Amino acid sequence: MQKLTEALAAKFASPTRxxxxxxxxxxxxxxxxxxxxxTGLLSHGLQEPPGWMFFPTRPVWIYQFTQGLHVxxxxxxxxxxxxxxxxxxxxxxxxxPVRSVAHGLERASIALFIASSLLELTTGLINxxxxxxxxxxxxxxHYWLAWVIWGSLLLHVAxxxxxxMAHWRGRAxxxxxxxxxTGAAGTGATAPGRWSRRAFLTGLGVSTGVxxxxxAGQSFSWLGRLNLFAPRVMDxxxxxxxxxxxxxxxxxxxxxxxxxxxxxxxxxxxSRTFSLAELHALPQFSQELPIACVEGWxxxxxxxxxxxxxxxxxxxxxxxxxxxxxxxxxxxAYRLMSMPAEYARDERTLVALELNGSVLDLDHGYPARIIxxxxxxxxxxxxxxxxxxx
Amino acid sequence: MNTxxxxxxxxxxxxxxxxxxxxxIGYGLLGLPTQLGPAELVGLLTWMAVGLLxxxxxxxxxxxxxxxxxxxxxxxxxxxxxxxxxGALMTGTVVTLITGILLKAQSxxxxxxxxxxxxxxxxxxxxxxxxxxxxxxxxxSERSGSTGPxxxxxxx
Numbered sequence: 001m002q003k004l005t006e007a008l009a010a011k012f013a014s015p016t017r018x019x020x021x022x023x024x025x026x027x028x029x030x031x032x033x034x035x036x037x038x039t040g041l042l043s044h045g046l047q048e049p050p051g052w053m054f055f056p057t058r059p060v061w062i063y064q065f066t067q068g069l070h071v072x073x074x075x076x077x078x079x080x081x082x083x084x085x086x087x088x089x090x091x092x093x094x095x096x097p098v099r100s101v102a103h104g105l106e107r108a109s110i111a112l113f114i115a116s117s118l119l120e121l122t123t124g125l126i127n128x129x130x131x132x133x134x135x136x137x138x139x140x141x142h143y144w145l146a147w148v149i150w151g152s153l154l155l156h157v158a159x160x161x162x163x164x165m166a167h168w169r170g171r172a173x174x175x176x177x178x179x180x181x182t183g184a185a186g187t188g189a190t191a192p193g194r195w196s197r198r199a200f201l202t203g204l205g206v207s208t209g210v211x212x213x214x215x216a217g218q219s220f221s222w223l224g225r226l227n228l229f230a231p232r233v234m235d236x237x238x239x240x241x242x243x244x245x246x247x248x249x250x251x252x253x254x255x256x257x258x259x260x261x262x263x264x265x266x267x268x269x270x271s272r273t274f275s276l277a278e279l280h281a282l283p284q285f286s287q288e289l290p291i292a293c294v295e296g297w298x299x300x301x302x303x304x305x306x307x308x309x310x311x312x313x314x315x316x317x318x319x320x321x322x323x324x325x326x327x328x329x330x331x332x333a334y335r336l337m338s339m340p341a342e343y344a345r346d347e348r349t350l351v352a353l354e355l356n357g358s359v360l361d362l363d364h365g366y367p368a369r370i371i372x373x374x375x376x377x378x379x380x381x382x383x384x385x386x387x388x389x390x
Numbered sequence: 391m392n393t394x395x396x397x398x399x400x401x402x403x404x405x406x407x408x409x410x411x412x413x414x415i416g417y418g419l420l421g422l423p424t425q426l427g428p429a430e431l432v433g434l435l436t437w438m439a440v441g442l443l444x445x446x447x448x449x450x451x452x453x454x455x456x457x458x459x460x461x462x463x464x465x466x467x468x469x470x471x472x473x474x475x476x477g478a479l480m481t482g483t484v485v486t487l488i489t490g491i492l493l494k495a496q497s498x499x500x501x502x503x504x505x506x507x508x509x510x511x512x513x514x515x516x517x518x519x520x521x522x523x524x525x526x527x528x529x530x531s532e533r534s535g536s537t538g539p540x541x542x543x544x545x546x
Contacts, residue, residue: 014457079484082449089450112415115438118445123437125488129495130504135433140425144418151414158407161400193461195473203477207484214485214516228512229489231505242504 005095022087023167032077039070055342060373064292068219071296113152128295218297232297238361247362255328264386293377305352319345322390328383343372471531478524
């Protein structure tokens with residue numbers, strides 16, 4: 001068996017593979033994974049806030065930026081992860097596969113790291129396409145696996161730290177034992193028909209850069225012209241703003257178009273209803289705010305409507321109030337939305353009645369929806385039914 | 391050779407990182423069953439195992455095979471040309487991989503403004519531009535009489 005695995009390792013040997021290459025790619029991957037982890041935690045915290053959660057509302061594009069970064073860094077991680085795994089592939093063929101209990105645990109942790117990372121990136125990408133072919137819930141799995149992956153990253157760094165330190169700078173000499181496995185000559189010579197380590201890294205950098213440039217335009221408008229392969233394109237959809245959940249999807253078309261629609265505001269067991277005409281009669285304010293989806297796409301737009309703080313004032317409530325907002329949707333994970341006081345009192349938070357100069361399209365939440373600075377799109381509740389002051 | 395005194399901080403850092411890493415892994419693994427049912431956990435483990443097998447058993451061997459074929463094809467080229475050729479193929483392959491998944495997803499898209507673009511057309515244009523630009527660069531590289539260092543001659 002050992003002869004067989006050695007023969008296989010020789011087949012997969014390449015002078016391009018080396019510990020130095022693995023360390024360089026690992027550094028890039030470590031940065032992209034950390035960016036994904038931290039921006040993902042922020043997004044998760046905004047959706048399911050722990051008691052200590054802070055709610056940044058400025059700059060108004062903060063969530064547009066962090067979630068765009070989250071998805072873009074995730075996409076960039078795909079070629080980086082594949083290159084990293086390619087660089088250490090011969091390690092997989094070592095025999096015996098387990099030399100001791102400690103070695104077995106190390107290999108098990110690496111298997112968990114790799115399997116989790118492959119799954120996280122693949123399902124994360126496909127989630128942005130709104131395609132869910134897997135038999136488990138995406139959001140919860142994505143969240144818990146993120147902890148597993150980042151923990152695995154720390155553990156992996158701990159295990160490999162001496163090797164990482166030895167090859168952090170380019171002058172390190174390849175360990176002959178490692179070189180024999182990876183096939184690295186360590187001499188700097190480039191065999192005919194092959195590419196050098198530096199050329200490989202340049203190629204990887206270019207590939208990753210091209211992938212980022214041709215997809216990040218869904219999140220960052222200044223890259224919009226290069227957006228060839230992202231699932232969303234800015235300035236598309238009704239009123240030039242993309243839609244995730246349509247009125248048909250939410251089964252609200254009839255309720256939202258009803259002539260007797262009104263918004264109910266409840267405060268201290270007392271309720272007051274506002275017809276659409278009454279909402280229009282209140283002072284109207286315009287705000288330029290982005291709608292930024294958890295799937296990474298975003299769109300800056302001009303919204304017009306009633307300030308939430310004014311609506312609260314009109315029923316005698318303090319603007320420093322937390323709210324529970326209900327949609328007309330008969331069902332769905334986001335039918336109920338909690339709004340912390342940080343957003344309710346913000347002068348930019350609107351009960352929006354218009355979008356980009358005309359009445360809200362039905363798919364954008366007609367007759368009234370929430371738009372607040374720095375919140376995930378799923379919390380910008382559409383087709384409002386009631387606002388309860390807590 | 392590091393002295394024992396110099397090794398102590400590294401050892402401490404390794405212990406801290408290792409314990410923190412193991413703790414976070416445990417937190418994530420214990421969190422999964424709180425929100426996923428048994429059938430969903432089995433589905434998750436199956437997807438992870440299949441992903442691993444697909445990567446290690448298919449993608450890497452195929453890419454190695456392609457690399458070996460490319461080595462034969464580009465044997466007489468200058469190192470710069472080889473790097474350009476391989477870099478272009480790597481870029482094209484990565485973009486094609488992503489677009490392939492996009493095209494599959496397009497057939498099951500549920501939203502009115504998702505996946506509306508002609509991705510196959512974009513991919514065709516992308517490969518055309520990539521092929522022409524790479525061919526031109528390799529032509530210039532091969533015609534160049536310069537014997538100075540190239541990106542393929544240096545190491546990091």
